[in-house]
Amino acid sequence: MSRRVVVIGHGMVGARFAEEIRRRDPDGGRVALTVLGAESRPAYNRVLLSTVLAGGLKPAMVSLHPDGWAEANGVDLHTGVAAVAIDRDARVVHGADGSTHPYDELVLATGCRAWLPPVDGLAEDGDGAPARGVSLFRDLDDCERILAAAAPGARIAVVGGGLLGVEAARGLAGRGVAVTLVHPRGHLMERQLDTGAAAVLGDALRELGVDVRCGVAAKAWNPDLGLDCDDGTRIAADAVVVAAGVRAETGLARAAGLAVDRGILVDDRLATDDGRVHAIGDCAQHAGAAAGLVQSGWEQAAVLADLLTGTDPAARYRGTRPVTRLKAAGIDLAAVGDVGAGDETVAVSDPRRGRYGTLVLRDDRVVGAILLGLPDAAASIIELYDSAAPAPEDRLALLLGRALPGGATEAADPSRMPGSAVVCRCNTVTKNALVTAWREGARDADALRRRTRAGTGCGSCTGTVCGISDWLTESDPPQETAA
Numbered sequence: 001m002s003r004r005v006v007v008i009g010h011g012m013v014g015a016r017f018a019e020e021i022r023r024r025d026p027d028g029g030r031v032a033l034t035v036l037g038a039e040s041r042p043a044y045n046r047v048l049l050s051t052v053l054a055g056g057l058k059p060a061m062v063s064l065h066p067d068g069w070a071e072a073n074g075v076d077l078h079t080g081v082a083a084v085a086i087d088r089d090a091r092v093v094h095g096a097d098g099s100t101h102p103y104d105e106l107v108l109a110t111g112c113r114a115w116l117p118p119v120d121g122l123a124e125d126g127d128g129a130p131a132r133g134v135s136l137f138r139d140l141d142d143c144e145r146i147l148a149a150a151a152p153g154a155r156i157a158v159v160g161g162g163l164l165g166v167e168a169a170r171g172l173a174g175r176g177v178a179v180t181l182v183h184p185r186g187h188l189m190e191r192q193l194d195t196g197a198a199a200v201l202g203d204a205l206r207e208l209g210v211d212v213r214c215g216v217a218a219k220a221w222n223p224d225l226g227l228d229c230d231d232g233t234r235i236a237a238d239a240v241v242v243a244a245g246v247r248a249e250t251g252l253a254r255a256a257g258l259a260v261d262r263g264i265l266v267d268d269r270l271a272t273d274d275g276r277v278h279a280i281g282d283c284a285q286h287a288g289a290a291a292g293l294v295q296s297g298w299e300q301a302a303v304l305a306d307l308l309t310g311t312d313p314a315a316r317y318r319g320t321r322p323v324t325r326l327k328a329a330g331i332d333l334a335a336v337g338d339v340g341a342g343d344e345t346v347a348v349s350d351p352r353r354g355r356y357g358t359l360v361l362r363d364d365r366v367v368g369a370i371l372l373g374l375p376d377a378a379a380s381i382i383e384l385y386d387s388a389a390p391a392p393e394d395r396l397a398l399l400l401g402r403a404l405p406g407g408a409t410e411a412a413d414p415s416r417m418p419g420s421a422v423v424c425r426c427n428t429v430t431k432n433a434l435v436t437a438w439r440e441g442a443r444d445a446d447a448l449r450r451r452t453r454a455g456t457g458c459g460s461c462t463g464t465v466c467g468i469s470d471w472l473t474e475s476d477p478p479q480e481t482a483a
Protein backbone atom coordinates (compact mmCIF):
# COMPACT_ATOMS: atom_id res chain seq x y z
CA MET A 1 0.00 0.00 0.00
CA SER A 2 1.27 3.49 -0.77
CA ARG A 3 2.30 5.85 1.99
CA ARG A 4 -0.15 8.68 2.76
CA VAL A 5 1.73 11.97 2.61
CA VAL A 6 -0.14 15.17 3.46
CA VAL A 7 1.39 18.54 2.56
CA ILE A 8 0.21 21.74 4.27
CA GLY A 9 0.92 24.71 2.00
CA HIS A 10 0.62 24.96 -1.77
CA GLY A 11 3.15 27.74 -2.28
CA MET A 12 6.45 27.60 -4.16
CA VAL A 13 7.92 24.82 -2.06
CA GLY A 14 4.79 22.73 -1.38
CA ALA A 15 4.04 22.71 -5.13
CA ARG A 16 7.65 21.84 -5.98
CA PHE A 17 7.60 19.03 -3.44
CA ALA A 18 4.50 17.54 -5.11
CA GLU A 19 6.29 17.75 -8.46
CA GLU A 20 9.44 16.11 -7.06
CA ILE A 21 7.35 13.28 -5.61
CA ARG A 22 5.65 12.64 -8.95
CA ARG A 23 8.97 12.76 -10.80
CA ARG A 24 10.10 9.84 -8.64
CA ASP A 25 6.75 8.11 -8.32
CA PRO A 26 4.74 9.00 -11.46
CA ASP A 27 1.87 6.54 -10.95
CA GLY A 28 1.47 7.08 -7.20
CA GLY A 29 2.44 3.50 -6.39
CA ARG A 30 4.62 4.58 -3.48
CA VAL A 31 3.08 7.85 -2.31
CA ALA A 32 -0.59 8.93 -2.10
CA LEU A 33 -0.35 12.70 -2.00
CA THR A 34 -2.81 15.20 -0.50
CA VAL A 35 -2.05 18.94 -0.56
CA LEU A 36 -3.93 21.65 1.35
CA GLY A 37 -3.44 25.27 0.28
CA ALA A 38 -4.94 28.23 2.12
CA GLU A 39 -4.80 30.48 -0.96
CA SER A 40 -7.77 30.17 -3.28
CA ARG A 41 -5.60 29.79 -6.39
CA PRO A 42 -3.22 27.04 -7.42
CA ALA A 43 0.47 27.62 -6.76
CA TYR A 44 2.24 30.48 -8.53
CA ASN A 45 5.76 31.82 -8.69
CA ARG A 46 5.87 34.28 -5.79
CA VAL A 47 9.38 35.44 -6.70
CA LEU A 48 7.96 36.92 -9.90
CA LEU A 49 5.51 39.19 -8.06
CA SER A 50 8.11 41.98 -8.18
CA THR A 51 8.18 41.59 -11.97
CA VAL A 52 4.35 41.65 -12.03
CA LEU A 53 4.40 44.84 -9.98
CA ALA A 54 6.94 46.37 -12.35
CA GLY A 55 4.76 45.51 -15.36
CA GLY A 56 7.03 42.81 -16.85
CA LEU A 57 4.43 40.05 -16.45
CA LYS A 58 0.66 39.81 -16.08
CA PRO A 59 -0.65 38.16 -12.88
CA ALA A 60 -2.06 35.28 -14.95
CA MET A 61 1.43 34.43 -16.26
CA VAL A 62 3.04 33.28 -13.04
CA SER A 63 1.32 29.91 -12.46
CA LEU A 64 3.74 27.15 -11.51
CA HIS A 65 1.76 24.31 -13.05
CA PRO A 66 -0.59 24.16 -16.06
CA ASP A 67 -4.34 23.87 -15.37
CA GLY A 68 -5.28 20.34 -14.38
CA TRP A 69 -1.75 19.39 -13.33
CA ALA A 70 -2.85 18.00 -9.94
CA GLU A 71 -5.62 15.78 -11.39
CA ALA A 72 -3.36 14.57 -14.18
CA ASN A 73 -0.69 13.64 -11.65
CA GLY A 74 -2.86 11.98 -9.04
CA VAL A 75 -2.48 14.75 -6.47
CA ASP A 76 -5.49 15.32 -4.21
CA LEU A 77 -5.28 19.12 -4.15
CA HIS A 78 -7.54 21.26 -1.95
CA THR A 79 -7.08 24.95 -2.76
CA GLY A 80 -8.73 27.52 -0.49
CA VAL A 81 -8.58 25.10 2.44
CA ALA A 82 -6.36 26.08 5.37
CA ALA A 83 -5.24 23.41 7.79
CA VAL A 84 -6.40 24.47 11.24
CA ALA A 85 -5.02 21.71 13.48
CA ILE A 86 -2.70 18.74 13.51
CA ASP A 87 -3.56 15.80 15.75
CA ARG A 88 -0.21 14.03 16.03
CA ASP A 89 -1.56 11.16 18.16
CA ALA A 90 -4.26 10.27 15.64
CA ARG A 91 -2.02 11.41 12.73
CA VAL A 92 -4.75 13.54 11.19
CA VAL A 93 -4.82 17.07 9.77
CA HIS A 94 -8.04 19.07 10.19
CA GLY A 95 -9.04 21.47 7.42
CA ALA A 96 -10.96 24.73 7.92
CA ASP A 97 -13.80 23.25 5.82
CA GLY A 98 -14.28 20.42 8.34
CA SER A 99 -12.35 17.90 6.25
CA THR A 100 -9.91 15.45 7.86
CA HIS A 101 -6.76 14.10 6.25
CA PRO A 102 -5.01 11.10 7.78
CA TYR A 103 -1.26 10.86 7.18
CA ASP A 104 1.67 8.54 7.54
CA GLU A 105 4.04 11.44 6.88
CA LEU A 106 3.19 15.12 7.17
CA VAL A 107 5.04 17.93 5.37
CA LEU A 108 4.69 21.53 6.56
CA ALA A 109 5.36 24.02 3.76
CA THR A 110 3.48 26.95 5.25
CA GLY A 111 5.98 29.64 4.23
CA CYS A 112 6.11 33.09 5.77
CA ARG A 113 3.62 35.84 6.37
CA ALA A 114 4.33 39.52 5.83
CA TRP A 115 4.62 41.52 9.03
CA LEU A 116 2.43 44.56 9.63
CA PRO A 117 4.30 46.81 12.07
CA PRO A 118 2.37 48.37 14.98
CA VAL A 119 1.98 51.79 13.34
CA ASP A 120 -1.23 53.74 14.04
CA GLY A 121 -3.78 53.28 11.29
CA LEU A 122 -2.03 50.52 9.30
CA ALA A 123 -4.29 47.75 10.66
CA GLU A 124 -8.07 47.60 10.86
CA ASP A 125 -9.31 47.81 14.42
CA GLY A 126 -10.17 44.36 15.66
CA ASP A 127 -8.87 41.78 13.19
CA GLY A 128 -5.44 43.26 12.49
CA ALA A 129 -5.95 43.09 8.69
CA PRO A 130 -4.47 45.92 6.60
CA ALA A 131 -6.59 49.10 6.77
CA ARG A 132 -7.99 51.05 3.81
CA GLY A 133 -5.23 52.09 1.42
CA VAL A 134 -2.70 49.67 2.98
CA SER A 135 -1.24 46.62 1.20
CA LEU A 136 1.31 44.07 2.23
CA PHE A 137 3.53 42.54 -0.45
CA ARG A 138 3.47 38.76 -0.18
CA ASP A 139 0.81 37.23 -2.40
CA LEU A 140 -1.00 37.76 -5.70
CA ASP A 141 -3.98 39.36 -3.95
CA ASP A 142 -1.60 41.93 -2.41
CA CYS A 143 -0.06 42.49 -5.81
CA GLU A 144 -3.45 43.05 -7.47
CA ARG A 145 -4.44 45.48 -4.69
CA ILE A 146 -1.23 47.47 -5.21
CA LEU A 147 -1.69 47.49 -8.99
CA ALA A 148 -5.22 48.86 -8.58
CA ALA A 149 -3.73 51.85 -6.71
CA ALA A 150 -0.77 52.28 -9.05
CA ALA A 151 -2.18 54.48 -11.81
CA PRO A 152 0.36 56.88 -13.33
CA GLY A 153 0.47 60.00 -11.15
CA ALA A 154 -0.75 58.16 -8.04
CA ARG A 155 1.26 58.74 -4.85
CA ILE A 156 2.39 55.67 -2.95
CA ALA A 157 4.53 55.42 0.17
CA VAL A 158 6.57 52.23 0.57
CA VAL A 159 7.38 51.35 4.18
CA GLY A 160 10.58 49.31 4.48
CA GLY A 161 13.83 49.57 2.53
CA GLY A 162 14.82 45.90 2.49
CA LEU A 163 14.99 43.87 -0.70
CA LEU A 164 11.22 43.70 -1.27
CA GLY A 165 10.63 47.36 -0.41
CA VAL A 166 13.32 48.42 -2.88
CA GLU A 167 11.92 46.13 -5.59
CA ALA A 168 8.38 47.43 -4.99
CA ALA A 169 9.52 51.07 -5.03
CA ARG A 170 11.49 50.63 -8.25
CA GLY A 171 8.65 48.74 -9.94
CA LEU A 172 6.06 51.36 -9.00
CA ALA A 173 8.27 54.26 -10.05
CA GLY A 174 8.65 52.56 -13.44
CA ARG A 175 4.84 52.69 -13.77
CA GLY A 176 4.83 56.46 -13.34
CA VAL A 177 3.80 56.40 -9.68
CA ALA A 178 5.26 59.07 -7.35
CA VAL A 179 6.99 56.83 -4.81
CA THR A 180 8.40 57.74 -1.41
CA LEU A 181 10.39 55.01 0.31
CA VAL A 182 10.78 55.33 4.09
CA HIS A 183 13.20 53.12 5.95
CA PRO A 184 13.73 53.33 9.71
CA ARG A 185 17.35 52.15 9.54
CA GLY A 186 20.35 54.28 8.65
CA HIS A 187 20.77 52.69 5.22
CA LEU A 188 18.89 50.59 2.68
CA MET A 189 19.04 46.77 2.72
CA GLU A 190 21.19 46.79 5.85
CA ARG A 191 21.08 42.98 6.06
CA GLN A 192 22.93 42.63 2.75
CA LEU A 193 24.72 45.94 2.11
CA ASP A 194 27.39 48.08 3.74
CA THR A 195 26.90 51.85 3.94
CA GLY A 196 28.87 52.53 0.74
CA ALA A 197 26.80 50.17 -1.39
CA ALA A 198 23.57 51.42 0.17
CA ALA A 199 24.48 55.03 -0.62
CA VAL A 200 25.08 54.17 -4.29
CA LEU A 201 21.84 52.18 -4.38
CA GLY A 202 19.96 55.11 -2.83
CA ASP A 203 21.33 57.46 -5.50
CA ALA A 204 20.42 55.00 -8.27
CA LEU A 205 16.85 54.82 -6.95
CA ARG A 206 16.59 58.61 -6.74
CA GLU A 207 17.77 58.82 -10.36
CA LEU A 208 14.93 56.47 -11.22
CA GLY A 209 12.42 58.72 -9.50
CA VAL A 210 12.09 57.23 -6.00
CA ASP A 211 12.20 59.67 -3.06
CA VAL A 212 14.36 57.66 -0.61
CA ARG A 213 14.29 58.63 3.08
CA CYS A 214 16.45 56.56 5.46
CA GLY A 215 16.42 56.91 9.25
CA VAL A 216 12.73 57.79 9.03
CA ALA A 217 10.01 55.61 10.55
CA ALA A 218 6.30 55.59 9.72
CA LYS A 219 4.27 56.88 12.68
CA ALA A 220 0.62 57.01 11.60
CA TRP A 221 -1.44 56.36 8.46
CA ASN A 222 -4.57 58.25 7.59
CA PRO A 223 -6.01 57.36 4.15
CA ASP A 224 -7.41 60.88 3.76
CA LEU A 225 -4.22 62.72 4.75
CA GLY A 226 -1.21 60.48 4.17
CA LEU A 227 1.60 58.94 6.13
CA ASP A 228 3.01 60.77 9.14
CA CYS A 229 6.65 60.03 9.96
CA ASP A 230 8.66 60.29 13.17
CA ASP A 231 10.75 63.18 11.82
CA GLY A 232 7.61 65.35 11.81
CA THR A 233 7.03 65.17 8.06
CA ARG A 234 3.85 64.01 6.34
CA ILE A 235 4.03 62.12 3.04
CA ALA A 236 0.99 62.95 0.93
CA ALA A 237 0.13 59.46 -0.29
CA ASP A 238 -2.97 57.75 -1.67
CA ALA A 239 -1.79 54.30 -0.61
CA VAL A 240 0.89 52.55 1.43
CA VAL A 241 2.78 49.36 0.57
CA VAL A 242 4.25 47.73 3.66
CA ALA A 243 7.38 45.62 3.14
CA ALA A 244 8.62 45.59 6.72
CA GLY A 245 9.78 41.99 6.94
CA VAL A 246 8.32 38.49 7.19
CA ARG A 247 7.73 35.96 9.94
CA ALA A 248 7.83 32.20 9.42
CA GLU A 249 4.32 30.71 9.56
CA THR A 250 4.81 28.45 12.58
CA GLY A 251 1.45 28.70 14.38
CA LEU A 252 0.16 25.23 13.46
CA ALA A 253 3.46 23.57 14.33
CA ARG A 254 3.68 25.38 17.66
CA ALA A 255 0.08 24.46 18.53
CA ALA A 256 0.88 20.84 17.70
CA GLY A 257 3.75 20.92 20.22
CA LEU A 258 6.59 20.79 17.67
CA ALA A 259 9.91 22.51 18.43
CA VAL A 260 9.89 26.02 16.98
CA ASP A 261 12.38 28.88 17.16
CA ARG A 262 12.24 31.56 14.41
CA GLY A 263 11.13 28.70 12.15
CA ILE A 264 10.13 25.07 12.63
CA LEU A 265 13.30 23.26 13.67
CA VAL A 266 14.44 20.51 11.28
CA ASP A 267 17.46 18.23 10.94
CA ASP A 268 19.34 17.13 7.81
CA ARG A 269 16.42 14.82 6.91
CA LEU A 270 14.07 17.81 7.14
CA ALA A 271 12.37 16.06 10.06
CA THR A 272 11.06 17.96 13.06
CA ASP A 273 11.33 16.55 16.57
CA ASP A 274 8.46 14.27 15.51
CA GLY A 275 10.05 11.97 12.91
CA ARG A 276 6.77 11.71 10.94
CA VAL A 277 6.44 15.47 10.57
CA HIS A 278 8.73 17.42 8.22
CA ALA A 279 9.12 21.09 7.36
CA ILE A 280 10.55 22.65 4.19
CA GLY A 281 10.81 26.13 2.69
CA ASP A 282 10.38 29.46 4.42
CA CYS A 283 8.70 27.97 7.50
CA ALA A 284 11.67 25.71 8.29
CA GLN A 285 14.82 26.49 10.27
CA HIS A 286 17.77 24.24 9.47
CA ALA A 287 21.12 24.45 11.30
CA GLY A 288 20.22 27.81 12.80
CA ALA A 289 19.38 29.39 9.44
CA ALA A 290 15.81 30.35 8.64
CA ALA A 291 15.11 30.07 4.90
CA GLY A 292 13.75 32.99 2.88
CA LEU A 293 15.04 32.17 -0.58
CA VAL A 294 13.48 29.77 -3.01
CA GLN A 295 16.73 27.92 -3.77
CA SER A 296 16.96 26.43 -0.30
CA GLY A 297 13.27 25.45 -0.27
CA TRP A 298 13.52 23.74 -3.65
CA GLU A 299 16.68 21.87 -2.61
CA GLN A 300 14.88 20.74 0.54
CA ALA A 301 11.86 19.59 -1.52
CA ALA A 302 14.12 17.37 -3.65
CA VAL A 303 15.86 15.83 -0.62
CA LEU A 304 12.58 15.11 1.16
CA ALA A 305 11.08 13.58 -1.99
CA ASP A 306 14.12 11.28 -2.22
CA LEU A 307 13.52 10.20 1.36
CA LEU A 308 9.74 9.81 1.33
CA THR A 309 9.65 7.89 -1.96
CA GLY A 310 12.60 5.74 -0.86
CA THR A 311 14.50 6.80 -4.00
CA ASP A 312 17.58 7.73 -1.97
CA PRO A 313 17.38 6.87 1.73
CA ALA A 314 20.81 8.47 2.23
CA ALA A 315 19.71 11.89 0.91
CA ARG A 316 20.43 14.73 3.33
CA TYR A 317 20.03 18.51 3.22
CA ARG A 318 23.29 20.21 4.24
CA GLY A 319 22.34 23.86 3.78
CA THR A 320 22.45 26.34 0.92
CA ARG A 321 24.92 29.17 0.30
CA PRO A 322 22.60 32.10 -0.31
CA VAL A 323 23.05 34.69 -3.02
CA THR A 324 20.80 37.74 -2.92
CA ARG A 325 19.95 39.44 -6.21
CA LEU A 326 17.85 42.54 -6.56
CA LYS A 327 15.21 42.37 -9.31
CA ALA A 328 14.94 46.04 -10.22
CA ALA A 329 15.19 47.30 -13.79
CA GLY A 330 18.28 49.45 -14.28
CA ILE A 331 20.02 48.28 -11.09
CA ASP A 332 22.27 45.24 -11.03
CA LEU A 333 22.96 44.19 -7.46
CA ALA A 334 24.22 40.91 -6.03
CA ALA A 335 25.36 40.14 -2.49
CA VAL A 336 26.90 36.89 -1.20
CA GLY A 337 28.31 35.60 2.06
CA ASP A 338 29.43 37.70 4.98
CA VAL A 339 31.43 40.86 4.34
CA GLY A 340 32.40 40.97 8.00
CA ALA A 341 34.10 37.55 7.96
CA GLY A 342 37.34 38.16 6.08
CA ASP A 343 40.96 39.12 6.62
CA GLU A 344 41.34 41.02 3.34
CA THR A 345 39.00 43.56 1.77
CA VAL A 346 39.22 45.16 -1.66
CA ALA A 347 36.70 47.85 -2.55
CA VAL A 348 35.89 50.11 -5.48
CA SER A 349 33.45 52.99 -5.44
CA ASP A 350 32.33 54.87 -8.55
CA PRO A 351 29.08 56.45 -7.38
CA ARG A 352 28.62 58.73 -10.39
CA ARG A 353 28.36 55.69 -12.62
CA GLY A 354 26.34 53.69 -10.09
CA ARG A 355 29.14 51.20 -9.44
CA TYR A 356 30.33 49.89 -6.12
CA GLY A 357 32.04 46.67 -5.12
CA THR A 358 33.35 45.12 -1.92
CA LEU A 359 35.24 41.84 -2.14
CA VAL A 360 36.13 40.11 1.12
CA LEU A 361 38.53 37.17 1.30
CA ARG A 362 39.88 34.86 3.94
CA ASP A 363 42.90 32.67 3.20
CA ASP A 364 42.63 33.65 -0.48
CA ARG A 365 38.99 32.47 -0.73
CA VAL A 366 35.98 34.72 -1.35
CA VAL A 367 33.83 34.78 1.80
CA GLY A 368 31.64 37.76 0.98
CA ALA A 369 30.96 40.34 -1.72
CA ILE A 370 28.62 43.17 -2.59
CA LEU A 371 28.50 43.99 -6.28
CA LEU A 372 26.47 46.90 -7.57
CA GLY A 373 26.63 47.81 -11.25
CA LEU A 374 29.34 45.18 -11.80
CA PRO A 375 27.52 42.26 -13.44
CA ASP A 376 30.58 40.66 -15.06
CA ALA A 377 32.50 40.72 -11.80
CA ALA A 378 29.44 39.32 -10.02
CA ALA A 379 29.37 36.22 -12.24
CA SER A 380 33.06 35.40 -11.66
CA ILE A 381 33.04 36.22 -7.95
CA ILE A 382 29.92 34.18 -7.21
CA GLU A 383 31.54 31.24 -8.98
CA LEU A 384 34.63 31.57 -6.79
CA TYR A 385 32.42 31.85 -3.72
CA ASP A 386 30.51 28.67 -4.68
CA SER A 387 33.57 26.62 -5.54
CA ALA A 388 35.79 27.98 -2.72
CA ALA A 389 38.63 28.03 -5.29
CA PRO A 390 41.55 30.42 -4.63
CA ALA A 391 40.92 33.91 -6.02
CA PRO A 392 43.25 35.29 -8.73
CA GLU A 393 46.16 37.38 -7.43
CA ASP A 394 44.88 40.54 -9.10
CA ARG A 395 41.89 41.23 -6.84
CA LEU A 396 41.15 44.59 -8.35
CA ALA A 397 40.91 43.10 -11.85
CA LEU A 398 38.54 40.49 -10.43
CA LEU A 399 36.39 43.17 -8.86
CA LEU A 400 36.27 45.07 -12.13
CA GLY A 401 35.37 41.93 -14.09
CA ARG A 402 38.71 41.86 -15.92
CA ALA A 403 40.48 38.99 -14.25
CA LEU A 404 40.78 36.83 -17.34
CA PRO A 405 43.38 37.18 -20.11
CA GLY A 406 42.38 39.80 -22.66
CA GLY A 407 39.88 41.31 -20.24
CA ALA A 408 37.13 38.87 -21.30
CA THR A 409 34.79 37.68 -18.60
CA GLU A 410 33.33 34.28 -18.03
CA ALA A 411 29.86 35.76 -18.07
CA ALA A 412 30.42 37.22 -21.52
CA ASP A 413 31.96 34.02 -22.86
CA PRO A 414 30.28 30.76 -21.80
CA SER A 415 33.18 28.70 -23.16
CA ARG A 416 35.32 30.07 -20.32
CA MET A 417 32.79 29.30 -17.63
CA PRO A 418 33.81 26.26 -15.54
CA GLY A 419 31.43 23.32 -15.84
CA SER A 420 30.68 23.44 -12.13
CA ALA A 421 29.47 27.08 -12.30
CA VAL A 422 25.90 27.39 -11.04
CA VAL A 423 23.96 29.11 -13.84
CA CYS A 424 20.47 28.97 -12.32
CA ARG A 425 20.62 29.49 -8.58
CA CYS A 426 16.94 28.99 -7.83
CA ASN A 427 17.11 25.47 -9.31
CA THR A 428 20.82 24.80 -8.66
CA VAL A 429 21.57 24.06 -12.34
CA THR A 430 25.23 24.06 -13.39
CA LYS A 431 26.73 24.69 -16.82
CA ASN A 432 27.60 20.96 -16.93
CA ALA A 433 23.93 20.05 -16.40
CA LEU A 434 22.95 22.30 -19.32
CA VAL A 435 25.63 20.79 -21.56
CA THR A 436 24.46 17.27 -20.63
CA ALA A 437 20.84 18.19 -21.36
CA TRP A 438 21.96 19.60 -24.73
CA ARG A 439 23.78 16.38 -25.58
CA GLU A 440 20.66 14.45 -24.61
CA GLY A 441 18.64 16.37 -27.19
CA ALA A 442 17.51 19.65 -25.58
CA ARG A 443 18.73 21.71 -28.55
CA ASP A 444 17.57 25.24 -27.81
CA ALA A 445 17.10 27.57 -24.84
CA ASP A 446 13.44 26.57 -24.35
CA ALA A 447 14.23 22.88 -24.42
CA LEU A 448 17.12 23.43 -21.98
CA ARG A 449 14.74 25.27 -19.68
CA ARG A 450 12.14 22.49 -19.83
CA ARG A 451 14.69 19.74 -19.28
CA THR A 452 16.72 21.34 -16.45
CA ARG A 453 14.24 23.96 -15.11
CA ALA A 454 17.00 26.62 -15.48
CA GLY A 455 15.36 30.04 -15.62
CA THR A 456 12.05 28.96 -14.06
CA GLY A 457 12.69 30.62 -10.68
CA CYS A 458 13.47 34.34 -10.54
CA GLY A 459 14.40 34.29 -14.23
CA SER A 460 17.58 36.34 -13.81
CA CYS A 461 19.71 33.66 -15.53
CA THR A 462 17.62 33.63 -18.72
CA GLY A 463 20.25 35.61 -20.67
CA THR A 464 23.03 33.26 -19.57
CA VAL A 465 21.01 30.17 -20.52
CA CYS A 466 20.40 31.69 -23.98
CA GLY A 467 24.14 32.50 -24.21
CA ILE A 468 25.03 28.89 -23.41
CA SER A 469 22.47 27.65 -25.93
CA ASP A 470 23.99 29.93 -28.64
CA TRP A 471 27.50 28.82 -27.73
CA LEU A 472 26.51 25.14 -27.92
CA THR A 473 24.77 25.71 -31.26
CA GLU A 474 28.03 27.08 -32.66
CA SER A 475 30.44 24.69 -30.98
CA ASP A 476 28.37 21.51 -31.08
CA PRO A 477 25.83 21.93 -33.89
CA PRO A 478 23.00 19.40 -34.17
CA GLN A 479 23.74 16.67 -36.75
CA GLU A 480 21.88 17.22 -40.03
CA THR A 481 19.70 14.23 -40.78
CA ALA A 482 20.20 12.81 -44.22
CA ALA A 483 17.30 13.46 -46.57
Ligand SMILES: Cc1cc2nc3c(=O)[nH]c(=O)nc-3n(C[C@H](O)[C@H](O)[C@H](O)COP(=O)(O)OP(=O)(O)OC[C@H]3O[C@@H](n4cnc5c(N)ncnc54)[C@H](O)[C@@H]3O)c2cc1C
Nearest residue numbers: 009011012013038046047082083110111281282292293294
Ligand atom coordinates in the same frame (compact mmCIF):
# COMPACT_ATOMS: atom_id res chain seq x y z
C1 LIG B 1 7.66 39.87 -3.86
C2 LIG B 1 8.60 38.76 -3.50
C3 LIG B 1 9.80 38.62 -4.21
C4 LIG B 1 10.68 37.59 -3.88
N1 LIG B 1 11.85 37.47 -4.58
C5 LIG B 1 12.68 36.43 -4.34
C6 LIG B 1 13.86 36.23 -5.12
O1 LIG B 1 14.19 37.01 -6.00
N2 LIG B 1 14.61 35.13 -4.86
C7 LIG B 1 14.26 34.23 -3.90
O2 LIG B 1 14.95 33.23 -3.71
N3 LIG B 1 13.17 34.41 -3.13
C8 LIG B 1 12.37 35.49 -3.32
N4 LIG B 1 11.24 35.65 -2.57
C9 LIG B 1 10.97 34.68 -1.50
C10 LIG B 1 10.30 33.43 -2.07
O3 LIG B 1 9.09 33.78 -2.67
C11 LIG B 1 10.08 32.44 -0.95
O4 LIG B 1 11.34 32.01 -0.48
C12 LIG B 1 9.27 31.22 -1.42
O5 LIG B 1 8.00 31.62 -1.87
C13 LIG B 1 9.13 30.21 -0.27
O6 LIG B 1 8.23 29.21 -0.64
P1 LIG B 1 7.31 28.51 0.48
O7 LIG B 1 6.49 27.52 -0.26
O8 LIG B 1 8.14 28.10 1.61
O9 LIG B 1 6.37 29.67 0.99
P2 LIG B 1 5.18 30.37 0.20
O10 LIG B 1 5.50 30.48 -1.26
O11 LIG B 1 4.87 31.60 0.95
O12 LIG B 1 3.97 29.35 0.33
C14 LIG B 1 3.39 29.01 1.55
C15 LIG B 1 1.95 28.68 1.29
O13 LIG B 1 1.43 28.02 2.43
C16 LIG B 1 0.12 28.49 2.63
N5 LIG B 1 -0.28 28.22 4.02
C17 LIG B 1 0.17 28.80 5.14
N6 LIG B 1 -0.45 28.30 6.23
C18 LIG B 1 -1.30 27.36 5.77
C19 LIG B 1 -2.24 26.49 6.39
N7 LIG B 1 -2.42 26.49 7.71
N8 LIG B 1 -2.97 25.66 5.61
C20 LIG B 1 -2.82 25.64 4.25
N9 LIG B 1 -1.95 26.46 3.62
C21 LIG B 1 -1.20 27.30 4.36
C22 LIG B 1 0.19 29.95 2.29
O14 LIG B 1 -1.10 30.48 2.02
C23 LIG B 1 1.09 29.91 1.06
O15 LIG B 1 0.33 29.76 -0.12
C24 LIG B 1 10.36 36.68 -2.84
C25 LIG B 1 9.15 36.83 -2.13
C26 LIG B 1 8.28 37.86 -2.46
C27 LIG B 1 7.00 38.02 -1.70
